[in-house]
Amino acid sequence: MNLAAKDVRHNLGRFALTAIGIGMLLMIVMGMAGIYRGLIEDATLLVDRIGADLWIVQRDTRGPFAEQSRVPDSLAYRAAAVPGVASAREFVLHTIQRQHDGQRLRMTVMGLSWPADKGEWLPLLAGRPLRQNHFEMIVDQSLGLQLGAQLRLGKEIYEVVGLTNGMVSSSGDAMAFVTAADSQAIQFDKAGEAIRLERSGRERRAASHETILRQPGLSEQFSGSMANLPAVAPPDISAVLVRIAPGADVQRVAQIIGGWEDVTVHTRQQQKDLLVQGMVDKARRQLGMFRALLTIIAAIIMALILYTLTLDKIHAIALLKLIGAPNRVILGLILQQALFLGALGYAIAYVVGQKVFPHFPRRVVLTDGDLVQLAVIVVLISVMASLLGIWRAMRVQPNEALMG
């Protein structure tokens, strides 16, 4: 006869409530690990999907995801000329937040180097890649826009022609893909009045500049668009992405480009590592600490619950001892209930988590490894938590059954 099961059946409602409570607690512990995995997965997925073999970034920076990186767009041509490089394209990335239909839209805009890159590599859920080099965009479905939606960014209106799935930046914002030219137009968009003021300021500064005084014809050019002033315009792309030709040696190409004084080269793996260490590391440690605390709290709560469950049975335990039950039976009674509660709580955490986590704003990824680890932790907690109850039960004298 299984005494533990009999007691559970007798106090079913109470056990169920307790298991639900423990389950909720474990679900949060489970979710913490999932959020952390989600952070890493989102970050590395993006780098993988972009698919570059080498990332050329501003000297001594850690790439466009980790910090500001600015390189001249001519860098793409330099890189393309290196032996072993199949293609080199511009990479532009910036995050914007705009109002649309009264909703706040936050997205990370990535520029595709038209016409080489129309976004064919994107995991499209619906729609199509870009077909023209202006005013079309592909966005992640997490942004909540429909195909055909019209979105005003800067001075132009962009149409959503494609939807991706799971493309979010390392900060969790949905990605939006436009051509590099559009991306810059969006990034450097200024109000008309600001442009007029800037131009007149430019003319004023030019009027007093020695070069212009010597060559008055130049001043004409200063009144044009900033993009037409290559010599004075800021470098305007974030990085250059290099694909290696089949059969070529990545390390060799990286070495050549790495020799250039103005840039730093990262391999894909390095880019991923930098992302995980740099951007996600604090969040990861934060979540780790929180998870450890929650685990301790769960252990304490379970210990209290199991202790009170034992106290409620103290009379029965004394009686069992009185009719000659060995300690093994009493130990089994408490331990089995602890493990049962732990297992049930874990199952509840898993089932409810499966329903709840998909509604979280960021991805929650439950890996088998994390699930197994938590299962082991739950078993350990259950055993540890029942020690207090077991200690109390072992001290009960059989004649306590005759008192009260």
Add this chain to the structure above:
Amino acid sequence: MNEPAAIETRELTKIYGSGNTEVVAMHNVSLTVRRGEVVALLGPSGAGKSTFLTAAGLINPPSSGQVFIGGQQVMDGPAAATDLRAFRRRHIGFVFQKANLIPFLSAHENVIVAMELNGASPRAARARALELMRELEIDNRARYRPAMLSGGQQQRVAVARALANHPSLVLADEPTAALDSRRGRQVMELFRGVAQEHGAGVIVVTHDHRSLDVFDTIYEMEDGAVTRLPADHAPR
């Protein structure tokens, strides 16, 4: 008469508390119950009957004195001379003053558990438990939990549990207090039968003077001391 006694106590003394609150609940009680002998223990409230019974039953260690069960010394003063719990489940059946049943088990399971603890197969335990309960007329309450049974029904379940393992010593503390006279007598006769069939020694604390004729020997306890009453001097 070289067969060992069911139980023999030598100068059992129990002192509760110490100093000002010291109570001598039992003083130098020496008593022998043969196998097959059914003994009644009478006495006023507070005389020390329960104290004696729990000491003899290896639940409440005496302050001094010895207990021999089946010829084997099991208590030497307050010290155990064997694994008491194993000894209890194998050899002793108890019925307590207040029915002591496990609340989360049914009546039937309360009887079964004692047998399973003693190594009986679940099947054999079920059958024997049901048979005992039938004899005690509570088989129709087999599936009830103790909380749903009357005091007398609980007490009969406790009797069934006490007899389940064919003990060589049965100790019962007012087992019939909650029973009507017919059922009370039935329980006493059941004890008698156990004594005769299995050669068990039985000690019953009772106030029920109507069934004293069932007993072979009658003792009276007063202020912690036990005296034997001649069979024909049993108070009526």
